[in-house]
Amino acid sequence: MSERMDLLVHGGEVLTMDASGTVVREGSVAVRDGVIVAVGADLPYETAAETVDATGCLVLPGLINTHTHLAMTMFRGRADDVDLQEFLARVIPAEAELLAPGNVAAAVRLAIAESVRAGVTSALDMYWFHEAAEQAARDAGWRLHAGPTFMDVPGPPDGRAYAERLGWARRSLEAYTPAPGTRPVVFAHSAYTLDPGQLVDIFALAREFGALIHIHASENAGEVAMVSERYGKRPVELLESLGLLGPDVLLAHAVDLTPDEIAALARTGTSTAHCPVSNLKLGCGISPVPALLDAGVTVGLGTDGAVSSNTLDLMGAIRQAALVHKAGGDPTAVNAEQAVRMATVEGARALGLADQLGSLEPGKRADLIVLDTGRPHLTPRHDPYAMLAYAAQSSDVRDTVVDGRVLMRDRVLLTLDEAAVRADLEALA
Ligand SMILES: [Zn+2]
Known part of the structure; x- marks a missing residue:
C-alpha cells in the first residue's frame, strides 16, 4: 500500500x-x-x-554522550592513576604541543569510529578547534554538539588570545545554522579557569543566541577548595550567585555538592552530566545522583575524554551508573532502567533536545x-x-x-x- x-x-x-x-x-x-x-x-x-x-x-x-572531549583520544594513556590536578598538569603541555586542526580532526574521526561501534550516536564535545571536529563529524554523518570553548590559560592551543575570544565566539554563533537534532552550544571550561566576570560575559553571549551552556563544576574537593578560596563560594554557589544556573545550563560531573546546591540545581532547572568512570578513575568521588534524581534534576550520562576514562564506551558508563550508587548499601539506588534512561532520553533532555532525540x-x-x-x-x-x-x-x-x-x-x-x-x-x- x-x-x-x-x-x-x-x-x-x-x-x-x-x-x-x-x-x-x-x-x-x-x-x-x-x-x-x-x-x-x-x-x-x-x-x-x-x-x-x-x-x-x-x-x-542511540546513546547520547553528554560530556566528552573527543579529540583527547590522541592522548589516551598519557595520564593514568593520577588525580585531577596532576592529570591537568600532564595533559595541558601535551595539548600545547600537538593541538592543530588537522590533528583534532584525526582524533575526532577515531573518537567517532569508537563511538559508532559503541552505539553512541551523538556527543556534547567541549574542545579546542571545534570547527575541525564539526567537519569530521559531518563527513562521517555523525551527530556532534559542539561550539566555541572558553578557557583562560596562558598560551591557548589555538593561539587565540582570551581578549579575542568573545568576538570569535559571536562570529561562530552568527554563522551557525543548527542542523536538525542539534542546537548552538557554548562551552565555558570551569570556574577555576575563568573568573566571574568572564563567566558572566560568556553566559550572556550564549543566552543571546539561545545556546546550551556547558561547564565543568564541582568535579572534586580540590576544585571546590580552589574556587571557595578565591571567591568565598563553592562552584555551584558561585554560579547561582551570578545568575548562571538555569534550564540552558548543563554541568559536567557535579560530584561535590551540598544539599543546598542540589536544591539550587532543581529550583533553576539546571542539568548535570554524570561521568562515573572518569570520576572513579581520577578519585574525584561519586556524584550524588540518587539525591539529584529525587530532587528532580535531569541527569545525563557522559564518558568524559579518553584520558580520564580511557574509552568512549557509554555502555560501560551505564553499568557503572547502575552499580556505583549501590555501594552505600542500597541496591535500589539508580536502577537499570534509570541508568539506561540517563544514556538516552534523559541525556537528550539535558541537552534541551528531548523533542528531537x-x-x-x-x-x-x-x-x-x-x-x-x-x-x-x-x-x-x-x-x-x-x-x-x-x-x-x-x-x-x-x-x-x-x-x-x-x-x-x-x-x-x-x-x-x-x-x-x-x-x-x-x-x-
Ligand atoms: Zn571534562
Whole structure:
C-alpha cells in the first residue's frame, strides 16, 4: 500500500524509551528523511529503500554522550592513576604541543569510529578547534554538539588570545545554522579557569543566541577548595550567585555538592552530566545522583575524554551508573532502567533536545542502534533494561543509525575507513 520509506528496521524488540516505557516485541521503526515516521508491530510499510533485519535483536535509541572531549583520544594513556590536578598538569603541555586542526580532526574521526561501534550516536564535545571536529563529524554523518570553548590559560592551543575570544565566539554563533537534532552550544571550561566576570560575559553571549551552556563544576574537593578560596563560594554557589544556573545550563560531573546546591540545581532547572568512570578513575568521588534524581534534576550520562576514562564506551558508563550508587548499601539506588534512561532520553533532555532525540517516537530524529542479543552472556533474555545495564557490552552493538543513515552495518563502519583512521592516530601519537 503506502508510501515508500527510506529505512525500515524490522523484527526486533523495540525499546522506545518513551514516557510510558513502551516496549514493542517484534516491532519495526520506519524512517523517512532522517525522521522516525512510525514505531510499532505490523506497520503498513513493507518496502523501503534500505532495510535492517533486527530479528532476535534489541532496537533502542542511540546513546547520547553528554560530556566528552573527543579529540583527547590522541592522548589516551598519557595520564593514568593520577588525580585531577596532576592529570591537568600532564595533559595541558601535551595539548600545547600537538593541538592543530588537522590533528583534532584525526582524533575526532577515531573518537567517532569508537563511538559508532559503541552505539553512541551523538556527543556534547567541549574542545579546542571545534570547527575541525564539526567537519569530521559531518563527513562521517555523525551527530556532534559542539561550539566555541572558553578557557583562560596562558598560551591557548589555538593561539587565540582570551581578549579575542568573545568576538570569535559571536562570529561562530552568527554563522551557525543548527542542523536538525542539534542546537548552538557554548562551552565555558570551569570556574577555576575563568573568573566571574568572564563567566558572566560568556553566559550572556550564549543566552543571546539561545545556546546550551556547558561547564565543568564541582568535579572534586580540590576544585571546590580552589574556587571557595578565591571567591568565598563553592562552584555551584558561585554560579547561582551570578545568575548562571538555569534550564540552558548543563554541568559536567557535579560530584561535590551540598544539599543546598542540589536544591539550587532543581529550583533553576539546571542539568548535570554524570561521568562515573572518569570520576572513579581520577578519585574525584561519586556524584550524588540518587539525591539529584529525587530532587528532580535531569541527569545525563557522559564518558568524559579518553584520558580520564580511557574509552568512549557509554555502555560501560551505564553499568557503572547502575552499580556505583549501590555501594552505600542500597541496591535500589539508580536502577537499570534509570541508568539506561540517563544514556538516552534523559541525556537528550539535558541537552534541551528531548523533542528531537533520545527516544524512538514518530517525529524524532532517527538515531538508533541494534544490539545483537544472540550471545551467551545475554542468554536467556529477561528484562531488557537489566540486560543493557548489567550484561551487555558495547561490542554487542551490531548496527548504528544516525539521522536515518546506517553508519555501521553488521559491525562494519560505512562512513569511515577504520584502518586509515587508526593509522592516522598511531602516526600522531
Ligand atoms: Zn571534562
